[in-house]
Amino acid sequence: xxxxxxxxxxxxxxxxxxxxxxxxxxxxxxxxxxxxxxxxxxxxxxxxxxxxxxxxxxxxxxxxxxxxxxxxxxxxxxxxxxxxxxxxxxxxxxxxxxxxxxxxxxxxxxxxxxxxxxxxxxxxxxxxxxxxxxxxxxxxxxxxxxxxxxxxx
Amino acid sequence: xxxxxxxxxxxxxxxxxxxxxxxxxxxxxxxxxxxxxxxxxxxxxxxxxxxxxxxxxxxxxxxxxxxxxxxxxxxxxxxxxxxxxxxxxxxxxxxxxxxxxxxxxxxxxxxxxxxxxxxxxxxxxxxxxxxxxxxxxxxxxxxxxxxxxxxxxxxxxxxxxxxxxxxxxxxxxxxxxxxxxxxxxxxxxxxxxxxxxxxxxxxxxxxxxxxxxxxxxxxxxxxxxxxxxxxxxxxxxxxxxxxxxxxxxxxxxxxxxxxxxxxxxxxxxxxxxxxxxxxxxxxxxxxxxxxxxxxxxxxxxxxxxxxxxxxxxxxxxxxxxxxxxxxxxxxxxxxxxxxxxxxxxxxxxxxxxxxxxxxxxxxxxxxxxxxxxxxxxxxxxxxxxxxxxxxxxxxxxxxxxxxxxxxxxxxxxxxxxxxxxxxxxxxxxxxxxxxxxxxxxxxxxxxxxxxxxxxxxxxxxxxxxxxxxxxxxxxxxxxxxxx
Numbered sequence: 001x002x003x004x005x006x007x008x009x010x011x012x013x014x015x016x017x018x019x020x021x022x023x024x025x026x027x028x029x030x031x032x033x034x035x036x037x038x039x040x041x042x043x044x045x046x047x048x049x050x051x052x053x054x055x056x057x058x059x060x061x062x063x064x065x066x067x068x069x070x071x072x073x074x075x076x077x078x079x080x081x082x083x084x085x086x087x088x089x090x091x092x093x094x095x096x097x098x099x100x101x102x103x104x105x106x107x108x109x110x111x112x113x114x115x116x117x118x119x120x121x122x123x124x125x126x127x128x129x130x131x132x133x134x135x136x137x138x139x140x141x142x143x144x145x146x147x148x149x150x151x152x153x
Numbered sequence: 154x155x156x157x158x159x160x161x162x163x164x165x166x167x168x169x170x171x172x173x174x175x176x177x178x179x180x181x182x183x184x185x186x187x188x189x190x191x192x193x194x195x196x197x198x199x200x201x202x203x204x205x206x207x208x209x210x211x212x213x214x215x216x217x218x219x220x221x222x223x224x225x226x227x228x229x230x231x232x233x234x235x236x237x238x239x240x241x242x243x244x245x246x247x248x249x250x251x252x253x254x255x256x257x258x259x260x261x262x263x264x265x266x267x268x269x270x271x272x273x274x275x276x277x278x279x280x281x282x283x284x285x286x287x288x289x290x291x292x293x294x295x296x297x298x299x300x301x302x303x304x305x306x307x308x309x310x311x312x313x314x315x316x317x318x319x320x321x322x323x324x325x326x327x328x329x330x331x332x333x334x335x336x337x338x339x340x341x342x343x344x345x346x347x348x349x350x351x352x353x354x355x356x357x358x359x360x361x362x363x364x365x366x367x368x369x370x371x372x373x374x375x376x377x378x379x380x381x382x383x384x385x386x387x388x389x390x391x392x393x394x395x396x397x398x399x400x401x402x403x404x405x406x407x408x409x410x411x412x413x414x415x416x417x418x419x420x421x422x423x424x425x426x427x428x429x430x431x432x433x434x435x436x437x438x439x440x441x442x443x444x445x446x447x448x449x450x451x452x453x454x455x456x457x458x459x460x461x462x463x464x465x466x467x468x469x470x471x472x473x474x475x476x477x478x479x480x481x482x483x484x485x486x487x488x489x490x491x492x493x494x495x496x497x498x499x500x501x502x503x504x505x506x507x508x509x510x511x512x513x514x515x516x517x518x519x520x521x522x523x524x525x526x527x528x529x530x531x532x533x534x535x536x537x538x539x540x541x542x543x544x545x546x547x548x549x550x551x552x553x554x555x556x557x558x559x560x561x562x563x564x565x566x567x568x569x570x571x572x573x574x575x576x577x578x579x580x581x582x583x584x585x586x587x588x589x590x591x592x593x594x595x596x597x598x599x600x601x602x603x604x605x606x607x608x609x610x611x612x613x614x615x616x617x618x619x620x621x622x623x624x625x626x627x628x629x630x631x632x633x634x635x636x
Binding site: 044099100103 | 284285286296299300303318
C-alpha cells in the first residue's frame, strides 16, 4: 500500500436488498470525485480482518444504510473505538473494528459513520425514491463539507 | 416434560435451533437440532442455462462460495464432455490453488474466530468475553496471525477468481485466466504480505498449540461428544491419500471397516439416499445398503483424516501420523479432535499452495478443453466442511432440468443431532438448573462441525441459534436467543 493513501471509505450493505445498497451506491457516486489518497472498500458486512486494513489509514469513514429517520436524510457522526458486547462475529459494528485496530495494531485512525436513511429492505435491485433523495443529500454534504476538510488535513 | 431450545446457534454459519425435552424429573427425553430456514436453490436454478450454474449456486454462501463454484464447475465440465482428468494441467492447477486458498481461509476463520474462544477461555466462561473480540483482546498476536492467515487465503481466491467473495474462476472445460509471474510473486516474496512460507510456519505453530491443548485437556477432549459414527470423504484413487479436489468416495464405520470402497463420483447416486423429517428442513443422507439407522456418516476434517491413508505433503503427513497415533491408529470418533484435524488440513493447504505457486504451469495459457456434449454432470469435491455433491441434468436447449445438491453440513446432520443428544444426556440430564455454560456446551459440540446452515438449506440471512427448555406439558420454561 502506498504511503499517501490515508483515507478509507467502507461502503456497507447489499445492493440486492433495495435501500440496503445505499452504502455501495454512495461509493459508486463518490468514487470519481475522490483524490488519489482515498481508497474505497465494498462490504456486505464488516469482518475482523477489516481491522488489519484500517490500521493503514489515518481516517476511516463507514457508510451504511440507516433505518432511523433524520431531517437531513442522513446522519454524520464521529466513531469511537468500543469493545463489542455481542455474541457473534457475523455482525461487527464500526466501533468494534476500531477497537480491534487499536487493540491488535495499536493504531487509532480518526473515524466517522455516515448513516443514510433507507425505507425498503426487501429483495429488490435499485434504491427507493426516498433513499435516492437522501443519497443525493448525503453526497452533497460530503462533497461540500467533508471532502475538503479531510483533503486539507 | 421440560424442553430446552437453543435458538439460534451462534458462531455457526446458518440459523439453527436446539430443543431439549425434559420430563418432570429433569431427565432428558429427547434432543434435536433443527434447521429452520428454507430456500429451495435446487428448484429455482431449473430452467437456467447450464453455464450459469457455477456462478449462481455459489451465492448459496458467503463463506464457502468457492466450494460450490468448483463442485458445480466439475459437473458442468462433464456437460461439455470434459472429465476431470481431461482438463488442461494448468487449469487443474489453477482450480486446485483456488480450492486450497478457500480451505485455508475457511479453516482459519473457523479456528481463530469461532472455535478458539471456547478453547482459550473455556466453554463456561463469560459469554461476553468468549468471542473473537475477546480473543483479539486477550491474545493479540494470535488474533493477528489468524487475521493474516485468513487474508492470505482470501488473496489467493482473489488472484484466481477476481475477488474474494463470489468471484468467477471457472468456465465450462477450464478456467478464465492464467496467473502472471508478478501476481504469484506477491505470495512468495514476503514483501507486501506474509509469504506462503510464513503461512506454513504459522500453521505448524498453531498445530503445536492444539497438541499442547490436547495434552492439557485430554480428559475433556477424549470424552466430550464421543459417539460412534461412519466417516466419509474423498481419497486419491491411486494410493488412498487425502484428496480435496478430485478423488473417489470412501467411507468406513466407527471401527474403520470399509463401508464404501473407493466409489467413482459418477456412481454416488447408487449408494446414497436422503431422508426427511418434519421437524427440520435439513435432509439426512445415508448409505443405502446400510439403511437410515446405520448408514449416516460424519464428513469434514475428522472424517477425512480417518478414511485416508496418508497426506501427500511432508509436514502434514507427519502431523497426520501423530494424529492417528493418538488413537493407536484406530478410527477416531471423538468430536473435539475435529479441531486438531482441521489444523492439519490448514498445514496441508499451505504446503499445497506453496507447491502450486512455485509451479510454472500456472503461467500457461492452455486453459480450456472441449469434448462431446452430454446431458448429465456430477461434481464432487471436499469442501472445508466435508463432501460436497453437485448433480445437474440439462435438456437439448442447454437448460438445467434437474439439480441435486448434497452439501457437507447435510451429511453432518445426523452427527450434529447425535452431538446434541450426547450433551443433553451427559451435561443437561437431571440438572435442577441449566446454566449458560451448560447450554454453550451444546453449541461447542455443534460448532466442531463448522456447520454452514445457509449452504445446507440453501438459505440466506443471518445464522443465529435459539435454545429452548420445554417442560413435560410443552411449555417453554427457559429460552436463549443469540444473534
